[in-house]
Every structure is written in structure tokens, then in C-alpha cells.
Amino acid sequence: MKNSVKTLDRESLNRLAIRYVERYATSRKKLARYLQRKIGEREWDDAKPPAVEELVEHIAALGYVDDATYAQSKAAALTRRGYGTRRVSHALYEAGISEADGREAYQTSESNKWAAADKFARKRRIGPYAESQQDSDKCRKQLQAFLRAGHDFDVASRFVFARPGAEISEDS
Structure with missing residues (x-):
């Protein structure tokens, strides 16, 4: 009995990525993890292997994913909920935010500690x-x-x- 889940190709992976970023604020790393998970859950139906990093960079170049903006909003949300700077920096690390992109967000959480x-x-x-x-x-x-x-x-x-x-x- 064949799995009823649709197989993925380049076009459907692109649609998944666009759908994900339109629904959720995300970082590049989180988007890449999501796409890798979806590839693992479904079969890949394309001759070329999936180019997840290229797709993520393309979407970021279009402006749909901005790690610095994501870091700011994540830090602000965690600070509003009462979390401290160590918890904020850990959340940014888990989301794959680089030190340069997260610097301003960390400073904001530090000033509001x-x-x-x-x-x-x-x-x-x-x-x-x-x-x-x-x-x-x-x-x-x-x-x-x-x-x-x-x-x-x-x-x-x-x-x-x-x-x-x-x-x-x-x-x-």
C-alpha cells in the first residue's frame, strides 16, 4: 500500500517554503529545518537532490526572511513575557541567529532586564x-x-x- 502523502519536487518545495514564511515569522535556520523535515516526511520526486540552502537564501534575498528582524521580535516577545537575557540569547542561538544579527536584540533585552x-x-x-x-x-x-x-x-x-x-x- 503506497503512502498517500504527495511526493515533493522543486516546485512543491518552493511552495511549501513560501507558505511557511507567509504564516510564521522565522529565521533562515528554522526555515531550513522545516524544509528538511518535510523532505524527510515525504518522498523526493526529482532527479536533482533538494537544494534547501539555495532555496532559503533565495527566499531571504526576496526579503521574506530577515534574521535581524526576527531576532528583534523574538527578543521583545520573550522580554515582555518576563524572560531574562540568558533565555533570550539561548532562543536566538536555537533559531540560528548570528551574533551580528542578534546583537541589537540582545542589547534590547539587556536594557529591559x-x-x-x-x-x-x-x-x-x-x-x-x-x-x-x-x-x-x-x-x-x-x-x-x-x-x-x-x-x-x-x-x-x-x-x-x-x-x-x-x-x-x-x-x-
Whole structure:
């Protein structure tokens, strides 16, 4: 019994790539991974082997994929959700963003690290946003959560060990 999935050729791979970039903001690496996965899932029905990197570069040349813009939007989204600079830089690394393309995005997340930590603490009701003072075991777990979210230890500890209702600022 033959697989009912359509086989791929150069034209259908091109259509898949265009469809993917019109639906999702993506980086070159993520687009290449997607296309490789689709080739693996389906049969290749062309005499020439698939030229995924050439296709990705062609689509990037058309302006459909821009790693720097993707990096900016990804960093902004993660920072708004309360993630720290280490988590942002890891996400950019996973997306295949080069250091040059990700530099501005990293600087943006670095300059907004206090607001991101405040958002994270507010969402999780940690430190000044807690209803009551936490015991040491709970504080340890909250500190670990802050660190997993990519925040620096000093920023995380200032939030975690703050009394409920206390006002903490970036300067103190």
C-alpha cells in the first residue's frame, strides 16, 4: 500500500517554503529545518537532490526572511513575557541567529532586564508581589525559577528575598 502523502519536487518545495514564511515569522535556520523535515516526511520526486540552502537564501534575498528582524521580535516577545537575557540569547542561538544579527536584540533585552524580571515576579507572585512572606524552601524554588527564566542571580535574589509589598528599584 503506497503512502498517500504527495511526493515533493522543486516546485512543491518552493511552495511549501513560501507558505511557511507567509504564516510564521522565522529565521533562515528554522526555515531550513522545516524544509528538511518535510523532505524527510515525504518522498523526493526529482532527479536533482533538494537544494534547501539555495532555496532559503533565495527566499531571504526576496526579503521574506530577515534574521535581524526576527531576532528583534523574538527578543521583545520573550522580554515582555518576563524572560531574562540568558533565555533570550539561548532562543536566538536555537533559531540560528548570528551574533551580528542578534546583537541589537540582545542589547534590547539587556536594557529591559529589570522590567522583564518585574514582569516575571508579578506573574509568579514572587517577593514584593507575594501575599505573605515565604519560607526558605519556597524562596529557593522561586530563585531557581528565576534563574531558569534567564535572569541574573543578583536581580533574581533582590526580587525573591524582598518582603511582600516592598518597593524595590533597579538602582537600590
